[in-house]
Amino acid sequence: MKKVLEGSHAVAEAVRLSRVTVISAYPITPQTHIIEYLSDYVADGTLKASFLKVESEHSAIASLVGAASCGVRTFTSSSSQGLALMHEILHWTSGARLPIVMAEVNRALAPGWNIWADQLDSLSQRDTGWIQLYCEHGQEVLDTVFLAYRLAEAVSLPVMVIMDAFFLSHTYEPVDVPEQELVDRFLPAFKPKFQVDADNLVALSPLVTPNFYMEMRHNMAKAMEESILQLAEIEEDFSNIFGRYYGPIEPFLCDDAEIIMVTSGTVTGTSRQVIQELREKGEKVGLLKIKLFRPFPSEIIRKALGPAKKIAIIDRNFSFGAGGIFAQEVRAAMCNLSDCPQIFGYIAGLGGRDVTTDLLEDIYWRTKKSEVLSEESIWMGLQEENHAVERS
Amino acid sequence: MPLNVPEQDYMYPGHVACPGCGAAIAMRFFLKAMGEKIIIVLPACCWSIIAGAYPQMSLKVPVIHTAFETGGSVASGVRAALDMKGDTGTTVVTWAGDGGTFDIGFQALSGAVERNENFIYVCYDNEAYMNTGIQRSSSTPYGAWTTTTPGRSWKRMRKKNIVEALVAHRIPYAATASIAFPEDLVRKVEKAKDIKGSRFLHVYATCPTGWRIPSEISIKIARMAVQNNIFPLYEVEDGVKYTINYKPKEFPVREYFKLQGRFKHLTEGDLAEIQEMVNEDWELLLKKAGD
Numbered sequence: 001m002k003k004v005l006e007g008s009h010a011v012a013e014a015v016r017l018s019r020v021t022v023i024s025a026y027p028i029t030p031q032t033h034i035i036e037y038l039s040d041y042v043a044d045g046t047l048k049a050s051f052l053k054v055e056s057e058h059s060a061i062a063s064l065v066g067a068a069s070c071g072v073r074t075f076t077s078s079s080s081q082g083l084a085l086m087h088e089i090l091h092w093t094s095g096a097r098l099p100i101v102m103a104e105v106n107r108a109l110a111p112g113w114n115i116w117a118d119q120l121d122s123l124s125q126r127d128t129g130w131i132q133l134y135c136e137h138g139q140e141v142l143d144t145v146f147l148a149y150r151l152a153e154a155v156s157l158p159v160m161v162i163m164d165a166f167f168l169s170h171t172y173e174p175v176d177v178p179e180q181e182l183v184d185r186f187l188p189a190f191k192p193k194f195q196v197d198a199d200n201l202v203a204l205s206p207l208v209t210p211n212f213y214m215e216m217r218h219n220m221a222k223a224m225e226e227s228i229l230q231l232a233e234i235e236e237d238f239s240n241i242f243g244r245y246y247g248p249i250e251p252f253l254c255d256d257a258e259i260i261m262v263t264s265g266t267v268t269g270t271s272r273q274v275i276q277e278l279r280e281k282g283e284k285v286g287l288l289k290i291k292l293f294r295p296f297p298s299e300i301i302r303k304a305l306g307p308a309k310k311i312a313i314i315d316r317n318f319s320f321g322a323g324g325i326f327a328q329e330v331r332a333a334m335c336n337l338s339d340c341p342q343i344f345g346y347i348a349g350l351g352g353r354d355v356t357t358d359l360l361e362d363i364y365w366r367t368k369k370s371e372v373l374s375e376e377s378i379w380m381g382l383q384e385e386n387h388a389v390e391r392s
Numbered sequence: 393m394p395l396n397v398p399e400q401d402y403m404y405p406g407h408v409a410c411p412g413c414g415a416a417i418a419m420r421f422f423l424k425a426m427g428e429k430i431i432i433v434l435p436a437c438c439w440s441i442i443a444g445a446y447p448q449m450s451l452k453v454p455v456i457h458t459a460f461e462t463g464g465s466v467a468s469g470v471r472a473a474l475d476m477k478g479d480t481g482t483t484v485v486t487w488a489g490d491g492g493t494f495d496i497g498f499q500a501l502s503g504a505v506e507r508n509e510n511f512i513y514v515c516y517d518n519e520a521y522m523n524t525g526i527q528r529s530s531s532t533p534y535g536a537w538t539t540t541t542p543g544r545s546w547k548r549m550r551k552k553n554i555v556e557a558l559v560a561h562r563i564p565y566a567a568t569a570s571i572a573f574p575e576d577l578v579r580k581v582e583k584a585k586d587i588k589g590s591r592f593l594h595v596y597a598t599c600p601t602g603w604r605i606p607s608e609i610s611i612k613i614a615r616m617a618v619q620n621n622i623f624p625l626y627e628v629e630d631g632v633k634y635t636i637n638y639k640p641k642e643f644p645v646r647e648y649f650k651l652q653g654r655f656k657h658l659t660e661g662d663l664a665e666i667q668e669m670v671n672e673d674w675e676l677l678l679k680k681a682g683d
């Protein structure tokens with residue numbers, strides 16, 4: 001049924017329809033609406049789940065480690081400082097091979113306190129062994145929660161469904177909320193591959209010597225790798241039932257494009273419009289949205305970007321001393337191509353600053369006019385004269 | 393005199409605890425009373441090692457090893473999942489050291505007890521971080537040497553009173569127990585088993601390696617700690633009803649300290665000071681118990 005829903009509400013609807021058994025979460029802006037909706041569902045019996053109102057994010061994810069070890073479907077949601085606080089247990093979750101799903105609302109890290117969109121929180125967790133899926137709009141967020149459970153449970157790895165603060169979490173859009181019956185068809189009850197109960201003598205996550213640790217990590221690596229193929233199969237299933245498809249990447253007008261702009265999250269929506277307008281002016285430009293960031297679909301990206309002359313990557317994040325994180329990953333994926341396109345990295349929209357159509361267009365023209373390749377990140381829209389803080 | 397404790401053992405021989413390890417003895421008696429219908433949540437501590445390295449295990453009950461500070465939180469999730477699955481017959485037990493309880497895991501424990509999660513939390517107390525090589529914890533007693541309170545910098549802060557901290561949560565059941573009083577320990581475990589909500593057992597567990605004592609006096613030291621009121625045996629129900637289980641005759645602390653290498657630097661003056669602290673704590677407990 002079509003409803004006009006806030007992004008957060010779309011997540012909550014998807015969690016309800018996924019018949020999650022244990023939820024555990026701790027509030028942080030801009031994630032709060034998600035857990036408020038879920039609190040209502042659990043309180044009024046719409047969702048038959050146990051919702052642990054724990055005393056911190058660390059305990060939220062740790063309690064799900066306990067619950068998921070008992071073989072039930074679990075959910076949490078966090079953002080920014082909260083996600084950072086979970087860091088230790090994010091590693092634990094994937095190492096313990098627990099298919100926990102989290103909705104992560106991209107918010108800047110302090111200081112200074114900033115509750116607005118910025119991807120550094122989730123990207124800082126890129127090495128934790130979580131699958132990461134970046135979403136563009138409300139429908140995608142809802143659908144991706146279903147995909148996330150199927151994928152997590154297929155490969156025994158946790159999945160983060162990631163959405164921009166406010167631009168997505170608090171924006172109302174028409175969203176098709178499917179019938180329970182259809183969701184059940186796509187996402188049957190969780191059949192755990194292992195679980196603890198009193199009659200099942202196991203020791204989960206014990207001390208592991210160098211004799212075994214490396215093999216365990218290698219198994220994880222294989223599961224990560226496998227999740228690209230798994231996701232493709234799962235999406236096929238999904239599109240057969242729901243008629244919608246996303247893919248690990250989404251190319252838009254890329255076929256004959258000389259310049260391809262690369263985005264993730266809500267910047268993609270704005271970019272679509274800009275690309276369309278530039279095309280109308282005769283510019284050979286395309287857009288590539290990257291949805292699957294972990295595992296990084298290098299081969300698929302190489303194929304999509306390889307034919308272009310120049311690539312402009314827009315990062316709403318910055319790794320200090322290195323650059324935009326999507327740019328780093330794309331460069332690493334492309335570097336062995338014999339005829340590698342020139343890759344330009346742009347930093348835009350940190351801490352929730354608007355990434356406007358003007359700014360995106362500016363990025364396009366700069367990329368087109370640049371003769372020499374600059375390895376350095378190009379910071380867009382800085383108010384240098386007005387606000388530069390001298391620290392000498 | 394034979395001990396009046398259950399016959400059945402749920403630990404295999406051949407585990408890797410040091411000889412005379414009180415933590416191993418504590419687990420053995422605890423499981424005898426607890427039985428096998430349990431899941432143990434085991435945060436990082438000496439017991440992470442004693443329980444066995446992959447692919448071996450020294451316990452005959454299932455264990456979820458977890459991060460150091462997650463004893464309260466992981467157990468909460470296990471309980472929630474079991475309840476949702478309709479498995480209300482299994483008891484969830486967290487088994488943690490003093491570091492994992494008094495210090496880094498205190499927040500998660502406090503949260504779990506405030507929510508009155510239905511589980512038993514056992515803290516085996518060896519009064520320092522032993523797993524990492526004898527560093528001080530907030531359970532380390534006044535006067536003790538550890539590797540982070542070396543030489544003249546021996547610990548000059550008092551031991552945190554963890555039972556009182558939990559009693560402040562109005563926890564349904566909190567009790568102290570000692571490896572030197574196994575029948576009392578077994579009785580408390582059996583009692584805790586039948587109570588609903590959060591239950592806390594604080595078990596005194598000698599560590600010969602960390603305390604610098606010969607392993608054969610492990611139990612003797614534990615017994616002395618009770619007899620000289622350093623570690624009184626008592627229970628608190630619903631945060632208000634105190635029962636002192638053992639009231640010793642006047643017994644000076646001096647000999648207890650003299651037997652342990654970790655206290656060897658203390659002067660007679662220091663010991664007199666400590667005696668006063670112990671007396672003061674005991675008087676306070678008597679007052680709370682209305683005795």
Ligand SMILES: Cc1ncc(C[n+]2csc(CCOP(=O)(O)OP(=O)(O)O)c2C)c(N)n1
Nearest residue numbers: 436437438460489490491492520521522523
């Ligand atoms: C977050 C974190 N910090 C530090 C450690 C290292 N560490 C493991 S066990 C331990 C001490 C455990 O002390 P306690 O809980 O008293 O148990 P014991 O080893 O004395 O039995 C420490 C510091 C860790 N595993 N995790």
Ligand code: SF4
Nearest residue numbers: 410413438522599601
């Ligand atoms: S160091 Fe102490 S607590 Fe740890 S195993 Fe040895 S005796 Fe037991």
Ligand SMILES: [Mg+2]
Nearest residue numbers: 489490520521
């Ligand atoms: Mg200890």
